[in-house]
Amino acid sequence: MAASKRAVGVGLIGFGTIGSGVVRVLRDNAAEIEEKLGVPLVLAKIADLDLHSDRGVKVRKKLLTRDARELIADPAVDIVVELIGGLQPAKDFHLQALRAGKAVVSANKALLSEHGVELAHAAERASLSYGFEASVGGGIPIVRTLKEATAGDRNLEVYGIVNGTANYILSEMAAGAGKFSEVLARAQAMGLAEADPSYDIDGFDSQHKLVILVALAFGKRIKAKAVHVEGIREISGIDMAYAREFGYTIKLLAAARDTGDGVEARVHPAMVPNAHLLAQVSGPFNAVCVQGRALGPSVYYGQGAGSMPTATAVVADLMEAARALLGGTGPQLPPYGRKVSLLQRERVIAMAETSHEHYIRFLVVDEPGVLAMISTILAGEGISIATVSQHEKPLRGAVPVVIRTHKAKEAALKRALAKIARRKQCRALPVVIRVEESLGES
Amino acid sequence: MAASKRAVGVGLIGFGTIGSGVVRVLRDNAAEIEEKLGVPLVLAKIADLDLHSDRGVKVRKKLLTRDARELIADPAVDIVVELIGGLQPAKDFHLQALRAGKAVVSANKALLSEHGVELAHAAERASLSYGFEASVGGGIPIVRTLKEATAGDRNLEVYGIVNGTANYILSEMAAGAGKFSEVLARAQAMGLAEADPSYDIDGFDSQHKLVILVALAFGKRIKAKAVHVEGIREISGIDMAYAREFGYTIKLLAAARDTGDGVEARVHPAMVPNAHLLAQVSGPFNAVCVQGRALGPSVYYGQGAGSMPTATAVVADLMEAARALLGGTGPQLPPYGRKVSLLQRERVIAMAETSHEHYIRFLVVDEPGVLAMISTILAGEGISIATVSQHEKPLRGAVPVVIRTHKAKEAALKRALAKIARRKQCRALPVVIRVEESLGES
Numbered sequence: 001m002a003a004s005k006r007a008v009g010v011g012l013i014g015f016g017t018i019g020s021g022v023v024r025v026l027r028d029n030a031a032e033i034e035e036k037l038g039v040p041l042v043l044a045k046i047a048d049l050d051l052h053s054d055r056g057v058k059v060r061k062k063l064l065t066r067d068a069r070e071l072i073a074d075p076a077v078d079i080v081v082e083l084i085g086g087l088q089p090a091k092d093f094h095l096q097a098l099r100a101g102k103a104v105v106s107a108n109k110a111l112l113s114e115h116g117v118e119l120a121h122a123a124e125r126a127s128l129s130y131g132f133e134a135s136v137g138g139g140i141p142i143v144r145t146l147k148e149a150t151a152g153d154r155n156l157e158v159y160g161i162v163n164g165t166a167n168y169i170l171s172e173m174a175a176g177a178g179k180f181s182e183v184l185a186r187a188q189a190m191g192l193a194e195a196d197p198s199y200d201i202d203g204f205d206s207q208h209k210l211v212i213l214v215a216l217a218f219g220k221r222i223k224a225k226a227v228h229v230e231g232i233r234e235i236s237g238i239d240m241a242y243a244r245e246f247g248y249t250i251k252l253l254a255a256a257r258d259t260g261d262g263v264e265a266r267v268h269p270a271m272v273p274n275a276h277l278l279a280q281v282s283g284p285f286n287a288v289c290v291q292g293r294a295l296g297p298s299v300y301y302g303q304g305a306g307s308m309p310t311a312t313a314v315v316a317d318l319m320e321a322a323r324a325l326l327g328g329t330g331p332q333l334p335p336y337g338r339k340v341s342l343l344q345r346e347r348v349i350a351m352a353e354t355s356h357e358h359y360i361r362f363l364v365v366d367e368p369g370v371l372a373m374i375s376t377i378l379a380g381e382g383i384s385i386a387t388v389s390q391h392e393k394p395l396r397g398a399v400p401v402v403i404r405t406h407k408a409k410e411a412a413l414k415r416a417l418a419k420i421a422r423r424k425q426c427r428a429l430p431v432v433i434r435v436e437e438s439l440g441e442s
Numbered sequence: 443m444a445a446s447k448r449a450v451g452v453g454l455i456g457f458g459t460i461g462s463g464v465v466r467v468l469r470d471n472a473a474e475i476e477e478k479l480g481v482p483l484v485l486a487k488i489a490d491l492d493l494h495s496d497r498g499v500k501v502r503k504k505l506l507t508r509d510a511r512e513l514i515a516d517p518a519v520d521i522v523v524e525l526i527g528g529l530q531p532a533k534d535f536h537l538q539a540l541r542a543g544k545a546v547v548s549a550n551k552a553l554l555s556e557h558g559v560e561l562a563h564a565a566e567r568a569s570l571s572y573g574f575e576a577s578v579g580g581g582i583p584i585v586r587t588l589k590e591a592t593a594g595d596r597n598l599e600v601y602g603i604v605n606g607t608a609n610y611i612l613s614e615m616a617a618g619a620g621k622f623s624e625v626l627a628r629a630q631a632m633g634l635a636e637a638d639p640s641y642d643i644d645g646f647d648s649q650h651k652l653v654i655l656v657a658l659a660f661g662k663r664i665k666a667k668a669v670h671v672e673g674i675r676e677i678s679g680i681d682m683a684y685a686r687e688f689g690y691t692i693k694l695l696a697a698a699r700d701t702g703d704g705v706e707a708r709v710h711p712a713m714v715p716n717a718h719l720l721a722q723v724s725g726p727f728n729a730v731c732v733q734g735r736a737l738g739p740s741v742y743y744g745q746g747a748g749s750m751p752t753a754t755a756v757v758a759d760l761m762e763a764a765r766a767l768l769g770g771t772g773p774q775l776p777p778y779g780r781k782v783s784l785l786q787r788e789r790v791i792a793m794a795e796t797s798h799e800h801y802i803r804f805l806v807v808d809e810p811g812v813l814a815m816i817s818t819i820l821a822g823e824g825i826s827i828a829t830v831s832q833h834e835k836p837l838r839g840a841v842p843v844v845i846r847t848h849k850a851k852e853a854a855l856k857r858a859l860a861k862i863a864r865r866k867q868c869r870a871l872p873v874v875i876r877v878e879e880s881l882g883e884s
Contacts (some may be wrong), residue, residue: 025594025736032661033594036780133591139737141591149575149583152467152475152757219474277722277743294467295581295754298744301719308736315594323774332765332774338478 008037008322009044011071011102013093014083015064018107018134019046020055021311022081026318027057033315037322041315044076072096079103079129079321081314087111091119098122098130103321105314107134113208113224116215117343120335127330131317136209137162139309140302141316142288146216147337150292155217156442157291159255162209164284164305165193165200166232166252170269171282174240174249180233192284202231203267206254210265215336217290218258220346222265228351230268239361239431242389242402243271246359249279250433257442262349271359271435277301278439291440352411357386357435362401362420363428366394370425371401381416383408398427404435450479450764451486451518453544455510455535456525460549460576461488462497463753464523468760469499475757479764483757486518514538521545521571521763523756529553533561540564540572545763547756549576555650555666558657559785562777569772573759578651579604581751582744583758584730588658589779592734598884599733600659601697604651606726606746607635607642608674608694612711613724616682616691622675634726644673645709648696652707657778659732660700662788664707670793672710681803681873684831684844685713688801691721692875699884704791713801713877719743720881733882794853799828799877804843804862805870808836812867813843823858825850840869846877 010026012019026033026043034040046059047068065071072080072093080097082090082104090111097104104123106112111119112135123130133143137160146155161167165187172183184201187193199205207229214222232252243250248271257264272279277299281287286304291297303309324331336343364370375385389402405413417430452468454461468475468485476482488501489510507513514522514535522539524532524546532553539546546565548554553561554577565572575585579602588597603609607629614625626643629635641647649671656664674694685692690713698707714721719741723729728746733739745751766773778785806812817827831844847855859872 021736028736029594029596032596035784036593139734140740141587144586144591145583148762149586149758150754151478151761152471153754154471154474277719280719280722292581292754294463294470294750296745296748296751298582298742300740300742302740303738306738309738312592312595312734312737316591319593320590327771327774329769329771332769342477 005039005326007040007042008325009042009076009078010081010318011045011047011074011077011079012043012081012083013047013068013071015046015048015055016083017307018310018314019083020057021307022314023057023059025308025311025315033319037319037326039326041318041322045071045074047071068093069096072100072102077102078325079105079318081318082106082108085110087114091115094119095122098126098128101126101128103129103325105131105317105321107132107310107314109135109205109208109212113211116212117221117340121340124334124340129321129324129331130335131321132212132335133317134310134313136212137286137288137300138164138302138304138306139312140286140288140300140304141313142213142300143216145300146213146290147333150290150295151337153292153294155258155290155292157255157257157440158213158217158288159253159439160288161251161278161281161286162254162288162304163200163206163252164286164303165197167281167286168192168284169201170232170235170250170252173235173237179237180235201233203229203252206252206267210254210256210267213288214256214263214265215343217256218263219338219343220258220263221343222263222346222348226265226348228266228268232269234431235269238400239433242359242361246271246404247274248272248435249274251278251281253436255439259349262347264349264354266351266354269433271433273437276439289440291442297440352414353409355407355409357407357437358405358413359433359435360403360405360417361431362403362426363398364401365397365425365427366399367425373423373425374401374403374420377419378405378416381412383412383416447481447768449482449484450767451484451520452523452760453487453489453513453516453519453521454485454523454525455489455513457488457490457497458525459749460752460756461525462499463749464756465499465501467750467753467757475761479761479768481768483760483764487513487516489513510535511538514542514544519544520767521547521760523760524548524550527552529556533557536561537564540568540570543568543570545571545767547573547759547763549574549752549756551577551647551650551654555653558654559663559782563782566776566782571763571766571773572777573763574654574777575759576752576755578654579728579730579742580606580744580746580748581754582728582730582742582746583755584655584742585658587742588655588732589775592732592737593779595734595736597659597700597732597734599697599699599882600655600730601695601881602730603693603720603723603728604696604730604746605642605648605694606728607639609723609728610634610726611643612674612677612692612694615677615679621679622677643675645671645694648694648709652696652698652709655730656698656705656707657785659698660705661780661785662700662705663785664705664788664790668707668790670708670710674711676873677711680842681875684801684803688713688846689716690714690877691716693720693723695878697881701791704789706791706796708793708796711875713875715879718881731882733884739882794856795851797849797851799849799879800847800855801875801877802845802847802859803873804845804868805840806843807839807867807869808841809867815865815867816843816845816862819861820847820858823854825854825858
């Protein structure tokens with residue numbers, strides 16, 4: 001195949017934001033790409049149900065089809081790019097493409113986190129490239145880095161900010177641009193959040209990405225639904241203000257740790273120390289931190305979403321797939337950096353069994369003995385207090401009391417808070433945000 | 443070759459800091475590496491002139507030789523790792539290894555910046571891997587990222603902090619740990635700086651690394667000696683204090699920009715805005731920022747030196763070379779991500795022709811008319827002043843006057859400063875540090 005190939009044909013399923021970015025990058029950099037590959041990377045076909053909306057890029061009419069199956073079967077298509085997202089029919093398209101002997105490139109984190117191993121296995125058996133750099137961190141080459149750069153190291157932790165929408169909202173709130181609902185509405189109006197924002201702001205997008213990162217970083221298969229997930233809807237201005245006072249920034253954190261006896265994997269809002277690079281990641285940017293036994297800490301930062309940045313990740317995968325095709329022997333590296341048969345199923349440690357430092361904000365009546373009550377109950381569960389803060393004036397007889405704990409087991413904290421919440425001095429359910437002083441300390 | 447290979451043999455030339463790290467990483471992660479490659483990566487031979495010093499790792503005596511040529515010729519050696527640094531005999535070892543049909547992995551930035559293209563060409567013709575991830579940024583996978591991840595994009599700028607020793611010294615000075623000479627002496631005592639520190643602190647190490655980054659990022663060949671270089675010896679506590687006052691951190695910056703009509707490439711101390719991620723890079727850490735037309739800004743951060751971090755980069759290259767060997771068809775990607783014949787020779791724009799914002803500290807007599815004199819001369823050269831600061835008490839009749847300019851051509855500034863320095867009101871040569879407000883704005 002290598003010798004006869006005069007061009008590598010790309011078929012694009014899904015002509016939305018990322019798809020139009022891919023068309024633009026392939027066009028803008030056609031000469032350089034051809035130079036690097038030795039042959040041109042040609043857009044052979046585009047499939048989308050909507051053939052009429054303006055995507056800001058011109059494509060010849062005859063390239064367009066509403067039938068993805070036709071695109072997959074087209075002999076001019078060597079690599080199928082799937083950008084429609086979701087489980088079905090995306091999964092069928094991946095399998096059909098592989099069965100037809102075509103490499104697959106995708107940004108589909110939901111599909112990858114659910115069926116990635118099965119799909120990668122099909123690609124491996126067929127000796128075809130299966131690229132998903134664009135599924136995590138947009139334009140940040142974190143998939144490649146974990147597959148190749150840290151291949152000889154043992155990764156201990158992988159964590160970061162992997163959802164641009166949530167990070168944009170939290171950054172705006174931290175900058176005083178309004179409360180959650182206001183900032184969300186503005187982000188939706190600007191196209192930075194979906195009409196149904198749940199996938200992003202409730203943490204499911206981060207959850208799916210974390211499953212992919214865990215497979216790449218640790219070589220472990222975990223189930224998405226086993227990953228603890230909390231979103232950012234409950235983050236309020238008052239907690240933002242306390243975070244600032246204590247030297248923290250609130251971020252939606254996705255974090256995993258390979259303990260050697262199960263994987264810790266969680267997605268939730270967290271107070272990140274301002275001295276940590278993650279606290280500096282604002283707006284739609286993403287950053288992923290990797291803690292390696294030999295490498296120590298490293299950080300990868302860039303635009304986590306958006307048409308053009310994500311398109312560069314897709315095109316990088318296209319070029320790698322093209323090289324494997326032109327080389328004639330298929331990819332030298334399997335999709336997960338090791339044979340999928342080597343990916344071990346691993347249990348996710350129940351969140352209740354994990355230990356963290358916590359910020360807890362109580363709203364209590366302003367009377368003697370309340371702090372004694374709280375600290376007695378916490379002590380009863382073995383939870384040790386690091387700092388207490390009570391400096392606001394009472395409002396309708398109630399004051400916020402803010403406590404930071406030393407590391408405490410989630411289960412113990414939950415029991416203590418349930419007890420405290422039942423006391424009549426408690427005027428609202430306590431707000432809890434984990435404090436991340438130990439990131440990267442494995 | 444692929445089918446018959448039962449192991450891939452590694453020959454190590456140079457058993458120093460990085461070399462012993464490589465031995466340790468190969469040993470610590472042997473099982474995982476073998477799993478990923480399908481065969482073990484075996485340390486077959488080590489060559490060093492000193493066979494007696496304790497490196498903290500045990501190796502069998504029969505692996506050791508003082509003769510690098512014997513190592514290269516050894517049939518058990520498939521990949522030669524050169525870690526002795528310097529131009530010769532390192533260059534001969536690379537060429538001999540390639541002639542003997544062996545892949546080469548190296549951390550030798552001096553050699554790469556001087557003869558990288560010639561050596562990569564030899565590797566290409568022989569269809570052999572030639573890896574130099576460890577030559578820039580220690581354990582940061584910046585070589586890989588520029589070769590693969592940004593392959594479909596057009597890179598506009600590449601810049602960062604690429605020397606850990608200089609960054610450690612500047613970080614310590616900024617933290618108030620003493621003046622340059624004191625901090626340097628301490629760094630030397632701690633093994634963080636060489637006995638002869640010139641290569642690191644005078645900027646030559648960064649200069650060599652920048653040449654490598656320019657080739658990878660822009661596909662352009664430039665000469666190291668054409669890259670403007672200034673070191674950090676002249677940085678004083680007073681300039682550190684002014685930087686802090688103005689919201690900057692002084693860093694040894696290596697920066698290149700592809701203007702489309704020549705490359706701008708320079709190494710010098712610079713005031714970096716505190717809001718920029720580079721300002722947060724402290725101690726021995728490195729960070730490289732890439733500005734892509736489609737990708738936008740991205741940053742790669744990690745330990746820029748040290749035994750174990752740099753060893754992970756070497757081992758990543760070893761695994762890639764092993765895969766190419768086992769695949770039987772050689773590397774799918776040439777050393778610079780494109781054929782070396784495509785690397786264009788490019789001129790480096792003379793520093794005098796480039797424009798920057800500047801911080802200038804004058805020491806002048808405390809009398810009326812001095813500021814008028816300075817601003818008149820600057821204006822005469824077309825240099826526009828952004829801010830003036832004069833708030834210290836005179837000491838022996840002289841006061842510091844600090845001026846920040848808008849963008850001004852280096853040549854014009856040089857002329858103006860020469861005129862000002864000749865005036866009798868001037869008590870010392872003006873100190874100039876470039877202010878980097880436009881990084882990544884291409």
